[in-house]
Amino acid sequence: MEQKRVIQVKQNILAKNDAAADEFRAQRKEEGTFFVDLMASPGAGKTTLLLALIEKLRQRGFEKLGVIEADLESDVDALKIKAAGVPSVELNTRGVCHVEMGMVNRAFDAFCGQRFDFLFLENIGNLVCPAEFDTGAHLRFMLLSVPEGYDKVYKYPPMFAAVSALVVSKADYLPLNPDFDMEALKSQARLINPDIEIFVVSARTGEGMDELADWFMAKRAELM
Amino acid sequence: MEQKRVIQVKQNILAKNDAAADEFRAQRKEEGTFFVDLMASPGAGKTTLLLALIEKLRQRGFEKLGVIEADLESDVDALKIKAAGVPSVELNTRGVCHVEMGMVNRAFDAFCGQRFDFLFLENIGNLVCPAEFDTGAHLRFMLLSVPEGYDKVYKYPPMFAAVSALVVSKADYLPLNPDFDMEALKSQARLINPDIEIFVVSARTGEGMDELADWFMAKRAELM
Numbered sequence: 024m025e026q027k028r029v030i031q032v033k034q035n036i037l038a039k040n041d042a043a044a045d046e047f048r049a050q051r052k053e054e055g056t057f058f059v060d061l062m063a064s065p066g067a068g069k070t071t072l073l074l075a076l077i078e079k080l081r082q083r084g085f086e087k088l089g090v091i092e093a094d095l096e097s098d099v100d101a102l103k104i105k106a107a108g109v110p111s112v113e114l115n116t117r118g119v120c121h122v123e124m125g126m127v128n129r130a131f132d133a134f135c136g137q138r139f140d141f142l143f144l145e146n147i148g149n150l151v152c153p154a155e156f157d158t159g160a161h162l163r164f165m166l167l168s169v170p171e172g173y174d175k176v177y178k179y180p181p182m183f184a185a186v187s188a189l190v191v192s193k194a195d196y197l198p199l200n201p202d203f204d205m206e207a208l209k210s211q212a213r214l215i216n217p218d219i220e221i222f223v224v225s226a227r228t229g230e231g232m233d234e235l236a237d238w239f240m241a242k243r244a245e246l247m
Numbered sequence: 248m249e250q251k252r253v254i255q256v257k258q259n260i261l262a263k264n265d266a267a268a269d270e271f272r273a274q275r276k277e278e279g280t281f282f283v284d285l286m287a288s289p290g291a292g293k294t295t296l297l298l299a300l301i302e303k304l305r306q307r308g309f310e311k312l313g314v315i316e317a318d319l320e321s322d323v324d325a326l327k328i329k330a331a332g333v334p335s336v337e338l339n340t341r342g343v344c345h346v347e348m349g350m351v352n353r354a355f356d357a358f359c360g361q362r363f364d365f366l367f368l369e370n371i372g373n374l375v376c377p378a379e380f381d382t383g384a385h386l387r388f389m390l391l392s393v394p395e396g397y398d399k400v401y402k403y404p405p406m407f408a409a410v411s412a413l414v415v416s417k418a419d420y421l422p423l424n425p426d427f428d429m430e431a432l433k434s435q436a437r438l439i440n441p442d443i444e445i446f447v448v449s450a451r452t453g454e455g456m457d458e459l460a461d462w463f464m465a466k467r468a469e470l471m
């Protein structure tokens with residue numbers, strides 16, 4: 024009985040969140056702001072990848088770039104982004120394990136009407152909960168870093184199902200991880216999500232970053 | 248109003264869970280089973296560390312060792328543990344981001360009355376939600392692997408506050424990560440949790456594993 028009430032409350036929350044996400048997505052599309060949600064484990068290299076990607080997008084002529092930095096607490100990542108000269112808003116969830124639309128709206132309002140070619144959301148470091156909550160993004164992608172190991176698809180299937188692209192990050196660690204079975208990872212990810220795009224990159228060495236930036240340009244053109 | 252109802256439901260769930268955890272903890276203590284909960288990000292090396300730790304505990308004369316392997320889905324880790332000749336029960340949370348007592352009780356029942364010198368719970372790969380739910384363990388510890396980066400305390404404070412020990416794993420990666428500020432990590436962790444024990448280990452090379460096994464022996468003697 025109590026279990027049932029909890030599930031009902033959760034469904035209400037998700038339905039409200041979905042409606043708010045659709046509204047946010049439509050508004051951003053209208054004003055030309057392409058909103059991209061990045062999800063990964065703690066320490067997969069989200070901030071470092073965003074900084075490298077932003078550099079590549081600048082080289083391609085996109086000047087209006089912004090980041091919403093979500094964390095349970097702290098402004099460590101937001102400060103890194105700001106240091107790179109990119110407008111950034113810090114979204115502290117105060118212990119909540121995912122980002123929902125009330126938070127996204129408040130964070131976006133803090134940009135005071137700015138418009139972006141690309142606005143990124145660096146979601147909470149978590150391979151579980153963020154997948155469940157629509158953040159109003161036009162595109163969602165995830166990182167899996169090489170040191171985490173390749174055997175993550177069957178352990179965290181909702182995340183792999185929720186994204187348009189899987190970016191295998193920290194590829195410079197591959198020589199140290201002879202057991203990392205890239206082909207198994209790819210085939211398992213495609214079993215869960217047949218349309219998933221897969222990139223192998225290193226933000227540190229730059230490997231794969233041009234292909235990734237080109238893909239984001241193409242998706243922006245397609246979806247906006 | 249709705250927000251308030253959700254919080255109320257959550258408090259009821261946590262209170263019930265806490266009571267069930269206390270009961271489980273007392274029962275296991277009575278029968279001499281020391282129950283240890285291991286938490287970390289996906290890919291921090293939980294299963295590999297458990298296998299190395301179990302080997303060290305066997306060398307110290309502990310023969311009755313078991314593992315509850317929690318995952319959203321899949322039996323990848325449970326199979327690795329079983330391959331090492333360790334009794335293991337697979338606990339699939341079906342998408343839930345943490346382990347709660349109903350699950351622990353069902354998993355424990357699947358051992359059909361076995362008693363253990365050390366019974367480990369490999370919790371869901373997640374630095375957020377598991378910290379909130381008491382699992383009935385006598386001792387909780389966490390891994391933070393070197394490739395994840397040292398700047399995690401201020402991002403995930405509830406986890407660092409919830410554990411008796413922080414084990415910095417994959418120490419063999421330290422030479423590749425000159426930016427990993429071990430002293431900052433230690434002082435930040437101790438600011439959140441003054442009593443936290445900190446170990447630096449590599450399950451791959453064996454570095455630090457004897458000290459860690461000795462500490463678990465001592466904690467067992469102290470708490471049981």
